[in-house]
Amino acid sequence: MTYRFKYLSFIIMLVLIFPKITFSETLTASQILSRVDESLFPDGLIMEVKMINHESDKREKEFIYEVKAIKEVGTLLLFKSPASEIGKKFLLKDRNIWMAIPGVSNPIRLSIRQNFMNSSFSNNDLMDTEYNDDYIPVLDDIIKIEGKDYYRIICKAKNPKVTYNKIIMIIGKDNFIPRKIEYYTRSGKLLKTLTLLDIKQLAGRPRPTKMVMRNQMEKDVYTTVIIESMEEKKNLPESIFTLDSLRK
């Protein structure tokens, strides 16, 4: 009885002193991925994003757009700059994407694999970051980079409709923010690398505010996405994520 009591006291003490270590060690890969989803974006949001396409000849093209999103409902993008793109809208719902262009009568439904605005991102990269929905994660290793612990998680596609066959993520063990994400083709070839930088306080918690996507096929061409502002919005009406809203 005394032995059991001492053992239990020791366990309780460990839990109280090292709560983070105790809990995080027991997290499954799927749970880690859920925390990644939370660390990147809140469930409902409005944010303003600047996207810069860096061309091979050092030229840059800059776009500014507003994003409205509700998790598991949809994502809506509205372009504000440059003038040639004003009024252009994108809607992502389930695994479908629609594009509305001012002057074109009907929203055009597109493949999710298409490049987004000639950038290194696909439409899906920017609009759907809920990896747990589309991939089966496996905790591969815990590694140390610059003195910090990181999870190395390998995600394999649940179905062939998703953009990438395999994704490898390096995720901060303390804050669940990905440091680097590698995207692989069906043949196992590395296609793109996303680096997440500049962690700042956004919508109530630390989040990465800068993302750099490099296409391995074109080394000098890359795209930077900067989150200029982000506001958590839990009460966005679902009606804005309909085709009807694109036609307005």
Added chain:
Amino acid sequence: MIKVTAKFNLLILICLLLIPSVLHGSNSFSFHGNVEWDLRINKVRDTVLNVEEMGLGELDDCLWCFVNPEITASDKFGFYARVRLQKPLIQNTSASLYVDQVYFNYDINPQISLLAGKKRLPWGYSYLWSPSLILNPQRYVFEPERYLEGIPLFVLGYSGAVTSPKLFGAVRTPQQKEELKLENSYLGFQIDRYFSGLELFLNGLTGYKKKAAIGLGIRKDVLGFIVHIEGSVVKNSQRRYFHDPSTLDEGDEIYYIKDRNWCTVLTTGFNRMLSENSLLIFEYFYDRLGFQGREFNNFVNSLNYFKDKSAQASDEYYTQSFSEVLGAYTPGSIRQNYAYLAYSHRLKKDWNFGLRSLTSLDDGSGFIYPFISFSAITNCLIEIEGCVPFYTEPNSEFGLLPLKWSTIMKIKIFF
């Protein structure tokens, strides 16, 4: 000097622009659009239609200005307009101002809104034709995004998470004329629904007296092909067909009107990403009211006959008759069956290439419209386009065009 083609439109626009200044809580005004200069070199040829009748010169140009003012006053009011200014520089004719669209939107509550003014009723899934909605002015097939004239209407809409039903009243204004008559007015509804990747819509409308139409559309991703089918049946459709001119005496009616009890209009097609940078669009169009063989022959014979007669004697009957037959020549919507094909491809370094093609399946004539564009400078787009009609015989639909080919250079500046 500016010629204002629809003065009451301009008046509405000015009123709408002034309203926010008297409303409390006016919070944003945006003013964007583009200026465009087009230079066209046309290689013309002789057909029954001469270049003057089609408004073609060997060297044409036009300065365009499209302005889209938007005003939001408080969270509930929004005012929108699309204004088009045209000024041919080489011909130095007067500038024309068109208010293609001008309307306001009022959100009664987060779900229910009211829209009124002059606007196109957006509906359906097709690219070039809109069979399920017969009210909008027909698109200009050579440049479908150029002229976007709306119609006078009101729309009472409900915005829901799964469906957005609407009730509307509208006045059809064919040939871009303001005909606010009761017999041109319609009442209708629209319902759309999205579930499990399938898009569905239904719309119905009924007009004054006997006119009525019901339309249905479906769109779905099928193995990477985004496929759509859209059709409608129109009750008591009417269309003018021309008599054989050799059977006519001077003063006779040159056309007759066929009433069809239920008439079918249909489009079906798909788009497909061929690679990350290229998109293919195909669409087929069927209009049961379109001219068939003998009806089209009568139309072409009427063109030839009344042109010759009006040239021989300046009789008002022949001149007026020729004008009426010419008015029925609407390439891209005069016959029964058409195929539309569009391909676009992003090349490296700000270059885009593409082509559009429209073929009349009834006689094999059509046109190819290739283009290449360059967009390295922010808010500037330079395009070189071509238009080459192809035809099986001179009296075919596109063979009637007095054009061997056309080259167009466009410079667009966005603001």
